[in-house]
Amino acid sequence: MPIKVFLKTYLKIFLPIASPFIILTLSRSLFPVSHDLIIYGYCFSSLISLFLTANLRDVRFIVKFTQRGHYIKTLTELIGDLGYTLKHSEGLLITFEPKDSYFVDREIKVYLFKDTALIIAPKRYSTYLQRGPKTKLSLFLRYFASS
Structure with a gap:
């Protein structure tokens, strides 16, 4: 994943995860808020965001048919x-988009x-794709690989 996209x-x-802590930081002059709470909140937000972003990167699979x-069709x-x-x-590209547009859903692209x-x-x-043969998606790729 390129740096700009990342x-x-x-x-x-x-931003959505850290927004409560941003609001607490801005309203700190109006009412007392623990400094530790704000620091822990920002640490939590940055770590969770990093974890989610790292798991959104794309993985490539090659399948023979x-x-x-x-x-x-299948x-x-x-x-x-x-x-x-x-x-x-x-032509060579088939693009699939999620039915329900969630916040961070990505497309699936297939180059034929x-x-x-x-x-x-x-x-x-x-x-799911790399689990054992009983997993639905694993069977999905194994089916196409053996066809």
Whole structure:
């Protein structure tokens, strides 16, 4: 993730989390507030924001397939089960967007080549994709890898 994108994402996450402590800092002259509370609040906000931003980075997976039409149809259905819809399909690129637009949701992009696909998904799905064969998403990738 480039530095500029990382900082923008970090600020989008940090400001809502730190806003109560910013308000406490500004209103400190009106009523007494513990200095330790404000410091701990900012530390908590910065660490949580850093953790969330680091987990939003994209992970790449390469999948091989044999039948392109069947692969695209099944891929659209399975990613739909994750809560994504087809945004647009242009030549080699298929983009999926989340059905419910949350604060930090990312798109899933699929680049199709002759017999392989490059899937770029948020890191939070990587743990599901790399678990054992009983996990739904792991089966999803193993199915396409063996097709």
